[in-house]
Amino acid sequence: MLITCPYCGPRDVIEFTYQGDGNRQRPQPASQDLDAWNAYVYDRLNPAGDHNEIWQHSGGCRAHLKVVRNTLTHEISSVAFARGDHKAAMRHKAEGKS
Amino acid sequence: MVERQSPLELAPLELELRTGSHGDFEHGIDVILSETRPGSILQLAAWPGQEKKLIAGIRTVTGLALPDGAGAGSTDGVRSVFGFAPGKFTVVDEAEGLGLAFANVVTPAIGTVTDLSHGRTAIRIAGPKAEWVLAKFFAIDFALPAFPVGAGRSTMHHDVFAQIQRTGADQFDIYVFRSFARSFWKALCHASEEVGYEVQ
Ligand SMILES: [Zn+2]
Numbered sequence: 001m002l003i004t005c006p007y008c009g010p011r012d013v014i015e016f017t018y019q020g021d022g023n024r025q026r027p028q029p030a031s032q033d034l035d036a037w038n039a040y041v042y043d044r045l046n047p048a049g050d051h052n053e054i055w056q057h058s059g060g061c062r063a064h065l066k067v068v069r070n071t072l073t074h075e076i077s078s079v080a081f082a083r084g085d086h087k088a089a090m091r092h093k094a095e096g097k098s
Numbered sequence: 099m100v101e102r103q104s105p106l107e108l109a110p111l112e113l114e115l116r117t118g119s120h121g122d123f124e125h126g127i128d129v130i131l132s133e134t135r136p137g138s139i140l141q142l143a144a145w146p147g148q149e150k151k152l153i154a155g156i157r158t159v160t161g162l163a164l165p166d167g168a169g170a171g172s173t174d175g176v177r178s179v180f181g182f183a184p185g186k187f188t189v190v191d192e193a194e195g196l197g198l199a200f201a202n203v204v205t206p207a208i209g210t211v212t213d214l215s216h217g218r219t220a221i222r223i224a225g226p227k228a229e230w231v232l233a234k235f236f237a238i239d240f241a242l243p244a245f246p247v248g249a250g251r252s253t254m255h256h257d258v259f260a261q262i263q264r265t266g267a268d269q270f271d272i273y274v275f276r277s278f279a280r281s282f283w284k285a286l287c288h289a290s291e292e293v294g295y296e297v298q
């Protein structure tokens with residue numbers, strides 16, 4: 001299984017660390033909403049198909065990534081920086097052109 | 099700076115850093131292994147939005163311009179720089195004291211400078227079979243079009259994290275944790291036996 005890191009390019013899965021279900025919504029730390037905490041800790045969609053996941057490229061650039069992986073085929077249909085629209089690589093690119 | 103000793107030189111010396119020709123060298127030496135021992139190995143990281151200033155600072159201090167793209171870098175043979183992660187760069191100098199040179203350039207508002215000179219060991223592999231030997235270690239593309247001169251890559255060999263910069267058409271500098279350097283060096287020697295190697 002290969003994951004194409006937005007910074008490093010395609011790499012073997014051995015370089016990555018799974019960091020869990022990407023659908024989880026962590027409640028505010030001070031929240032006393034027990035249902036929300038219960039859902040965060042225990043509730044999982046467990047789909048047979050596309051699944052939102054968080055991975056870290058721990059054996060590479062160490063960026064945290066949002067990955068969509070098909071749990072039946074292991075096909076990776078999308079990879080993006082978990083931080084959101086990470087501009088670092090892009091800025092780096094723009095700088096090089098100037 | 100505190101005087102450094104190479105981890106490859108710790109006793110028994112003859113086992114690790116045996117200068118001379120080894121392996122199947124009767125048919126020619128296709129790989130040369132050496133420890134480059136740079137005086138300064140730094141990691142620079144920009145806060146989000148400060149990357150441009152950091153890159154400008156690297157140019158001010160080292161005279162090296164970072165080319166286009168993720169993982170891009172450059173080297174002039176004395177100083178080297180390459181990106182190894184978004185907004186993060188490894189900067190190397192033959193001379194000591196590069197961290198001090200950055201002190202007034204990379205301000206706390208721009209990012210951080212971490213001196214890893216004592217924490218990394220720099221190993222150079224050069225020669226016509228350098229790509230071949232490294233391809234046995236790392237699952238990345240070492241072909242020149244995919245990995246141009248100056249560019250850097252973060253990857254690992256088993257669990258040994260490595261930063262690799264191509265510093266010539268058939269030359270690579272590998273930065274590994276000092277504590278893993280001896281075992282990594284040994285493995286590299288074993289992997290080079292089939293092509294014939296020389297330790298310089
Ligand atoms: Zn990466």
